[in-house]
Amino acid sequence: MSEIIAATEAVLLADCSDTFVTRRAASITLDYGGIPGDIHFGLTRPAGAREPMYPRGTEIFNRRQITILSAEECEKIAENMGLETILPEWLGANMLVRGVPALTQLTPGSRLLFPSGASLYCEGENMPCTGPGEVIQALHPDLPKLTAKFVKAAYHLRGIVCSVERPGPVHEGDTVRVLVHKLS
């Protein structure tokens, strides 16, 4: 198990409306199931397109509690799309971290530990969907075909989904210790 020390550049949540777009906060509170009040909070959720083995809408355990993006990978997506910036808000991220090489490829089973004692468990890569592309297109009405471009531009750069292993607060600017899991 190797260890990486990185920075929590931003913490975010989607608690304002029915959109997955998130807003920055000074801190978020993790509990079992995610961030209370966030659109993705819950110990269970309805199965969707990512779980074709279940009828759509079947109640299953929620492993997609928290979405984390890498600042470096967001910069790469922006470059791939010819945009100046890609904000984590547009992709519905709950955290933006800087200093984890190839965050999206972080092995499932890796852990992210925060100074409060809060801890996240990496469930794996967040597979692309078109939702964020539509948000980005709506924000850049003068540029063509951004929705379609996004999926390709963000491939393997969409960060990870995590579940809460240990509750606690996480603050903007917190150091994060990433314990990289090695598959045996």
Added chain:
Amino acid sequence: MSEIIAATEAVLLADCSDTFVTRRAASITLDYGGIPGDIHFGLTRPAGAREPMYPRGTEIFNRRQITILSAEECEKIAENMGLETILPEWLGANMLVRGVPALTQLTPGSRLLFPSGASLYCEGENMPCTGPGEVIQALHPDLPKLTAKFVKAAYHLRGIVCSVERPGPVHEGDTVRVLVHKLS
């Protein structure tokens, strides 16, 4: 994603006393957190030796809800130890399956689907501990050093731990569909 069709040879639970040793049942009922009444049931559990990143006893999310062994791997452990049989009860298994090649190496993220709709999510290999070796030694008082032998004999043959993704009953003799997860 590849698919394997296998057989649930036995379902078991530890609901009799304070031991991890399990007993066979005609069926078990899976709920979020495991098998209600089983010694390992719960959405949370205290951190132990397998989670050195937490102070011992810290409450964390429970991913060790269900333990599954392979019949073929139990036969291999018995052979390695010079015993006639290794029963899944002694290792505290909740299920014994037959027909999954190298079950212990099943990729985390794989799913086991049962006819009722119940589903388990593979959390990874169950790392050896000495508890089952002590049970096996106590049952074979005439044979020397079985406790120590067990850890080596069972290395990478100790099966997997799972969490419940979708509740429901599982019956002895049920067919199980194993959806093997491929890491991208």
